[in-house]
Amino acid sequence: MSGVVRDQDVDIDLGQLVRAVWARRLRILTITLVGAGIAFAGAKIISPQYRSETRILIEPRAPAFATTQQVNDAGAGPLMDELNIASQVQLLQSADLLKKVINDLKLYDLPEFDDAANGSAMSSILVKLHLKKNPMENPPEERVIDAFVERLQVYQVPGSRVIGINFTSKDPKLAAAIPNAMANVYLSTQSSAKLDSNSEATRWLEPEIESLRRKVSEAEKKVAEYRTTHGLLQTNGTTTFPAQQLNDISAELTRVRGDKANAEARAQAVRNALSSGEAFDTLPDIMSSQAIQRLKGTESGLQSQISDLQTSLLNSHPRLKSLRAQLADIRGQIRQETQKILASIENESKVADLRARELERQSDTAQANSARAGEDEVGLNALEREANAQRQLLETYLVRYREAASRADSNSSPADARIVSRAIEPVDPYFPKVLPIVVVAAVATLILSAIVTMLAELFSGRALRPLGTSRETIEADTIIEEMDVPQAAPAVATARMPAQPSMLALVADDDEKDPTEGEEAAEVAPEDGNEFSVASVADYLTGSRAPLAIAISPTGDNGSAATVLLTRMLADAGRRVILVDMTGSGCPTQLMAEDEAALGVTDLLCGAAAFGDTIHGDRLSDAHLIPQGRSDVRRAMRGVDRLSLLLDALAAAYDLVVVECGAADVAGVSRLTHSRNVEIILSLPQLEETIFVALMTEFQAAGYERVVLMSDGQADEQEFGRAA
Structure with missing residues (x-):
């Protein structure tokens, strides 16, 4: 503002800067329109440029x-x-x-x-x-x-x-x-280059192909002469005659050896049957003989006659004796025929043995011939490889020659590319783009005009204001205005909630300030030894590094009065402290504010007041206060989740921010802070063990490790008396 005293600490009044820009809005708008008009005229004067594109794959x-x-x-x-x-x-x-x-x-x-x-x-x-x-x-x-x-x-x-x-x-x-x-x-x-390449290829390939043809013919002739000289005649596409002969002899030798082994096994079976007197019915060689089959039939008939006559004649009867003699003769003939079959089988085995010996001799001879043929094939393979290499090269050259000749003769060889998108005549100019130029010029003119107006306010001193005790929170004011916080609401819960069974020890100091001396706080030293008194809690918070203290008053306004006394003690100790009234009854506002209808938290969150207008001084101390406010609490509570931003901004400007929540629950407290770096104060002037234990249990379960009890039976009475 104007009239700032020299050498006085000043700060920028952002509200004044905004008001100055708003007051000159017509002038800024006129300048913006003029700038946009100049840009429009310049864009129309410039000769248009058109651009088109072709794409090639x-x-x-x-x-x-x-x-x-x-x-x-x-x-x-x-x-x-x-x-x-x-x-x-x-x-x-x-x-x-x-x-x-x-x-x-x-x-x-x-x-x-x-x-x-x-x-x-x-x-x-x-x-x-x-x-x-x-x-x-x-x-x-x-x-x-x-x-x-x-x-x-x-x-x-x-x-x-x-x-x-x-x-x-x-x-x-x-x-x-x-x-x-x-x-x-x-x-x-590209197509012409490929055609030239094809013509050059055909001119180079013609003499090379003729030379390769002569070389291939000579190589194949050498292969044929070598085969004839060394007797390496082929029986099929891959095998020579000695190798094929050896394979045939080996296969025949294997077959003859199998026949020999089979004949020996059959002869041994017949011998075993003859020597043991067993029946011959199970031997296939014997049963397959027609003579044996006829004798077996006769034997069966004689046995049948003997069996029939034995039922009516005695064993000494001549008829039975004659039949038995015939049966013995038949059996003798069967044995003789079996001996003949055995001799035949043994002859087969001997013949197979002789055949096997002959084949073995032929195999040895064939192996020797095959070995010599293998040595000769080494030279033959070398000649064939040379002939194959020359032939493959000739075939490759012939293929390339035909391709190149066909392309050269047809005079057609497409380039290794094609047009995938042809350029078309553009309708709109590429440059200048009238609308974007006008918009950018208008925005730039608007911003420059606003900056010039703000600089004029700063140089004139109207946007500067002195720093005082009532403006300690200008840093927080800037943060809140930039964050658009006025959409949040206090997390206040009127229902009493349970506490925790454990509590943290406090660094107690029995020094306590007398609340009955008005604005001059005279120190008293209570000797009651109460380590949970308001003075002890104030001493603990002075040494704490936590920027935020949440006070819970389950029993109502008497606990809120103790929190007010705690705030004043911290301010009298030289700490920059502010109390935020988020109770349902507005008790802290009644005790600290000069005007109970002053703007406060609900007005800020509903957008009815600026951040700096909600901060007021305590009428009895150097502490600051954000009252409850005059706006509708239900409307303010719609944005309760954003209220933590307000507390973070206050913590950046004050040593300690004390939030009096009244009878709040753990859920409401958790929505006030993003972190657990916070002190929880349970304000119970008259200690009720059931409420205290329940609250401690709830906060410890929610992750709040620093929960402090503030219990001083006379604190609320002293504070109400001091307010009066």
Whole structure:
């Protein structure tokens, strides 16, 4: 404000700055409109610039008539990496390509590109005096290329193989024609380069192919002569005759050895049956003989006759004796036939043994021949490898020659790129953008006008005010105004809540101030030894580092009166302390405020008062007070969760902030603070053990470790008397 005394501590009055800007709002608005009008006129005067873009995709391509193999080979080629794409970007900006575009479109005839064609009089004088080179001596495309490059932008689209070509011009048709022309020239150049490469490839491949054909023929002839000389005739595609012969002998030897073992096993089975007298019915070699089968039939018939006659004749009967003699003769014949079968089987075993010996001898001979053939195959394999290598190289050259020749003959070889987006004639100019320019100019003018107004207020001294005891909280005022706190409400709960069974010891000091001496606080030293007295709690809070103390008064106004006495004691001890009245009855406001209807917490939270207007001095001490306020408490409580911002702002300006909550609960206290760095004061002038234990239990369960009991039976009576 004006009239600030020299050498007096001052601070900036933000409210005055805002009021000054508001008072000059018409002037600021007029200046803003003028600035916007100037920007609009300037934007309209500037010649419009149009921009258009063509995009090219870099990818391998093959002719449409290419065979499947050729297409696969082209598609299997390595995709272009970042360096290749960057190289194509530089190629699009090469001087040769730009000159071709300039000549094709005859850009040197346009004044936009060739300023030298319409040179000024001063330039002509300098040329005649030989102080400047005549620009017309240069080729037309050389004069245009600098202006062309300034308007051209070629870039790679990030994360892709797409190249963008931007061009800016005063003519929208030209802005679209030039990028398209550059893309066409680029594709034509790339296609011509590939055709030249194909022609060069065919010229180089023709003599190489003829030479390879002679080499392949000579190599194959050497392979055939070597096979004939060393007898390495092939029985199939991979095996020679000695190796095939050895394989056949080995297979036959294995089969003969199996037959021999089988014959020996069969002969042994027959011998065992003959020696043991067992029946021959189980031997397949014996049962398969037709003679044995006939004898077995006769034997069975004789046994049947003997069995029938024994029922009617005696054993000594001639008929039975004759039948038994015939049966014995048949059995003898069966044994003789069995001996013949055994001899036949033994002969098979002997023949198999002789065959196996012969095959073993042939196998040894074949192995020796195969070993010699293996040594000869070493040289043969070397000749075949050489012939195969020459043949594969010849086939590769032939394929490449056919591809190159077909492309060269057809005069068609697409470039490894294609246009994915052609430039179109733009409708709106790229520059200037009238609306954004006007908006930016208007905003900039508005901000500059407001800053100039604020600086004028500061230099005149009207926005400065002296620092005093009633303005200790200007730092908090600034924080609250910037945070838009007036949407919160006090977390006040009128219901009595339980406490905790434990309490923390206090650093007690029996010194206590006499509350009956008005504004002069005379110290008294109570000798009652009460470590929970108001004076002891004040002494404890003086040594505490916590910036916030929450006072709970479960029994009502007598506890609030004790909190008021505690606040005054802290102020008399030289601490900057403020009490926030968040009780339902407004007892602290009645005891401390000069005017009980002063603006307070509810007015601040409802937006009815500024932060600085809610801070008042205590009528009996140096403490400060934020009263209850005059606004509707229900409306203020809608933003209860933001009230902690108010307490943080006050803690930045005061040594200690005491919040008298009345009969609040733990949930309400938790919503006042973000952290647990807070002192909880249980104000119980008349100690009630049940209430105290319940409160201590609740706060300890909620995580508040520092819970202090303040119990002084005479505190409330003294405070009410002091207020009177």
